[in-house]
Amino acid sequence: MLIGHQPKEFLLAVEGLTVSFDGFKAVNDLSFYVDENEIRVIIGPNGAGKTTVLDLICGKTKATSGSIQFRGKELTRMRENEIVKTGVGRKFQNPSIYDDLTVFENLEISYPRGRSVFGALTFTRDAAVRDRVHEVAEMIFLKDKLNMSADLLSHGQKQWLEIGMLLIQDPDLLMLDEPVAGMSVSERAKTAELLNRIIKNRSVLVIEHDMKFVEDIAHKVTVLHQGQILSEGTMEKVQNDPKVIEVYLGH
């Protein structure tokens, strides 16, 4: 199914990844590889283990066995904040933003500087920070809402804000968990446009149910079922795979 075994060429190489929760294998001997600058979409029915895969990569859940190599570094043994520093960013399923802070402050916290305690104490909001925050805010359509408290944003705007918080972090691998869930049609179109703009010079791993949206953005699709890969390839190939139609797309 996969070509060769040279993890060096891949940005992310997941091999033999297994996690078991009290004997239930949520992810079972999973292997897949993500190239530089690739948009990979993971689809699959509920409970297929999609979110767990992202949890494993970003360190939220510890793997029972297997390896996750990112640019040749083993992530399974690293702490969450170290994984972030190697260049992996993660967006959660529900918009995970800081309601009590302003949009500006939300973005500023993700700016990759002053991440230690004393770094944060002595952090100054200089021109570089301000410019970058404005630049990202413009990208995520929130330029004129910078001083607004984040809890006043709409659901879609919150999703964008979290994407913006990841952008400012400038990760090499961006992982998005259902970025368009709960969005209106026009918001979806804008999000697709946003994602297409921000994938330059980075790889993106997306979990999504919206097939129209998947078609718009995916380079390659991985279908998960019961913690294992059911099918992998281009959207067209996956959509015509009888196994996929049976367990997922057929419904």
Add this chain to the structure above:
Amino acid sequence: MTDNRFVNRSELIGILVLAVFLVVVLPLTLDVFRLNLVAKYLTYAFVALGLVICWGYGGILSLGQGVFFGLGGYCMAMFLKLEASSVENTKIQSTPGIPDFMDWNQITALPFFWKPFHSLTFTIAAIILVPGIFALIIGTAMFKRRVGGTYFAIITQAVAAILTILIVGQQGYTGGINGMTDLRTLKGWDIRPDHAKIVLYFFEVGCLFVCIMIAQFVRHSKLGRILVAMREKEDRVRFSGYSVANFKIFAFCIAAVFAAIGGAMFALNVGFMSPSFVGIVPSIEMVIYTAVGGRLSILGAIYGTLLVNFAKTSLSETFPELWLFGLGGLFIAVVLAFPNGLAGIWGDYVQPRIDRLIVSRKPKPEGWTDSSVADGAPAE
């Protein structure tokens, strides 16, 4: 809002109002006895200030701040006690030159850990470092293992109980349940007469404002915003590349150091230190001061401390048995009805009215004049 300034204008006014209240109004209107009571109350304000950072901003509820208050207080009391136990002061003892309670407990030589407390420099360093390092150890042990919330609160209570038992049990080294009494002089300067009480009061207020400025600095730094962010979405902060545990440890340590400074001030102003300020009940009372004042407000916590303590003094004189029920009821009422305490009531109801009044009466840009400062004074 978008600037990294230390204090903004309305906060500066608030601080000035508090300064006028503490430095001018109270000393002019109260007799020395009452002023000394205020000094005692203000020692708890240090603890409340630390809790604003730790609990209000960081969301870490510590029910054991009495531990740090006590550690700071005992460090200061040990120095003062040694000075009061000079050979000529204690010549009637079987071993002159050691604190009286040691003599009563058949201890014949000063224990090794008491010896450095002959030095004031060492004592001042110990007041900061002993509680700071102790908080660092507890914080590291808890937060690195991701113990938080209720579990953390319970553990801090346990620590408070353990320390109380330890102090009471080791009577010969600590003075036991009576604590360290009969503290007399600081470097030869008598701390007991009225004029000394007044000097100590002003010294304490000075220290309090230094701590307020430190708290302001922390709050307005990015660290302050990270604390707020952490309180809301801990995972988001963690996956933005921060070590959440380190930030919690920092907040806990700074609260501990503030509490310890308060404890040291207590020993100086009140003239004794005892385990009754270390245990679970005083620790919870300190949380109530913060809750009543407003756990998100640096100045609110100070007014809350003063108000609850004034109420405690006047009510417990009249209804000694009922007072504790009143305090408990007050805590429940504040949490249910006004989760942001006095500061919340002030910000939601009083401040907007004053603002409107100023805008409607004098529309010139310098709306903040003497009259508005005077209006702002009785925040309690």
